[in-house]
Amino acid sequence: MRTWLAALALSLSALFPQPSKAQAAPAAAATPTQYRVLLVGNAMSYTNNLPALLRAIGAAQGTPIITETFAAPGGTLSDRLNDGHASAALARNHYDVVLLQEQGGNLAACQTKAQRSAPCVASRHAYKTFAEQARASGAKVLLFASWGPDRKWDSRLMFSIGSVARDLDAKLFNAAGTLNALRKAQPEAVLFPEPNQPSIQASLMLALALYRDITGNAPSARDLQIRAPLLPYNTAVATDRPLEAQSGLSDGGAVTVVPGALIAPLIQALPSQDEEQLDPRRRR
Numbered sequence: 001m002r003t004w005l006a007a008l009a010l011s012l013s014a015l016f017p018q019p020s021k022a023q024a025a026p027a028a029a030a031t032p033t034q035y036r037v038l039l040v041g042n043a044m045s046y047t048n049n050l051p052a053l054l055r056a057i058g059a060a061q062g063t064p065i066i067t068e069t070f071a072a073p074g075g076t077l078s079d080r081l082n083d084g085h086a087s088a089a090l091a092r093n094h095y096d097v098v099l100l101q102e103q104g105g106n107l108a109a110c111q112t113k114a115q116r117s118a119p120c121v122a123s124r125h126a127y128k129t130f131a132e133q134a135r136a137s138g139a140k141v142l143l144f145a146s147w148g149p150d151r152k153w154d155s156r157l158m159f160s161i162g163s164v165a166r167d168l169d170a171k172l173f174n175a176a177g178t179l180n181a182l183r184k185a186q187p188e189a190v191l192f193p194e195p196n197q198p199s200i201q202a203s204l205m206l207a208l209a210l211y212r213d214i215t216g217n218a219p220s221a222r223d224l225q226i227r228a229p230l231l232p233y234n235t236a237v238a239t240d241r242p243l244e245a246q247s248g249l250s251d252g253g254a255v256t257v258v259p260g261a262l263i264a265p266l267i268q269a270l271p272s273q274d275e276e277q278l279d280p281r282r283r284r
Contacts, residue, residue: 034064035214036094038139040086040130041101042075043233044146044175046243048200052228052250053207054214056258060222063215068093069243073234076103076119077126085240090133097214098134099173100127101144104196108148108156110163124164131168141168142213147176149196171213177271178209185269197233204258205266213273221264226256 037054039045051067058065070086072079077100080086090098102123110120131141145161148154154176165172179191179198182205191202198206208219228251237243244250 033215034066035096036066037068037214038086038089038093038095038098038134039067039069039071039101040077040080040098041071041144042103043071043073043197043235044104044144045069045071045099045101046231046235046237047198047233048203049226049228049231049249050203050207050210051243052226052230053204053224054210055228055251056224056226057207057211057219058215060224061211061215061217061219063211063217065211065214067244068095070239071101071243072237072239074103075239076106076123077101077130078106078119078122080239081126081129083239086130087133089242090130090137090139094137095134095139097142098130098139099142099144099210100130101146102127102161104146104148104153104157107146107160108153110160124167127164127168131170141170142173143168143170145172145174145176147179147196173210173213174271175206175209178205181271182266182269186265194233200230201266204263205269208263208266209270212270218270219263219267221260221267223260224258224263226258227251227253229253230256 035058037051039051045051046069051069055065055067068089070080070089106119106123109117110123127143134141143161143165146157148157157176161172164170179202182189182202183191189199189201191199193199204224211217211219229249231249235249237249238246
């Protein structure tokens with residue numbers, strides 16, 4: 001863990017030199033497929049700038065990924081539906097994938113006896129409406145299955161998100177299961193330096209899994225050039241426009257470099273996509 005953090009710390013302060021032609025050439029066809037991804041949620045959708053990590057992985061793989069993110073700390077899907085900005089983006093633009101991430105408290109409250117409560121009904125309505133809007137534009141829907149403070153909370157979250165996934169016939173992006181796989185592979189890793197807030201290593205793991213789920217291709221270990229700040233979970237973001245359009249939050253300024261040697265063990269720890277659907281649990 002110390003070696004991983006030390007190598008990453010060195011990379012954070014340096015501008016990455018232009019790669020050689022041999023490094024830059026993508027392994028795929030000369031004209032790679034481009035993916036447009038809409039992320040709707042709260043701080044879990046952008047802590048450590050998850051969208052920027054995803055873009056960096058896409059660039060390194062020769063598969064451009066364009067992201068737009070509508071999120072706010074502590075926000076719910078109902079908040080994002082009610083303000084109308086993500087819906088307007090869906091009506092205006094084409095996306096290949098829409099990732100929906102609900103507040104954990106809302107999900108955990110939606111147990112069988114509480115499914116008629118106002119917050120739960122509002123949450124289900126927001127999921128359903130966003131999924132319908134996404135599919136109307138031809139987008140694939142992924143439901144972000146997050147984590148909680150303990151396994152009991154995780155179980156509640158997975159019960160609720162699994163129920164939503166079945167109702168919407170949608171796929172899970174099992175963030176909790178992905179981090180559980182990393183914990184099993186690297187028991188010494190500190191994945192949550194603050195309660196429930198992922199480390200940079202954990203967010204990179206999530207971005208690698210998300211890249212694979214979006215493109216259908218396993219990533220290879222290549223140097224990453226992250227061209228946006230690695231945002232803390234309590235970053236103040238506006239909700240009336242994408243995070244990527246907000247000054248100081250998206251691309252620009254210094255480049256953070258993560259060597260491919262640090263990416264390789266994360267890729268090796270990725271669970272299979274079948275495991276992502278079936279293993280909802282995570283040990284802290």
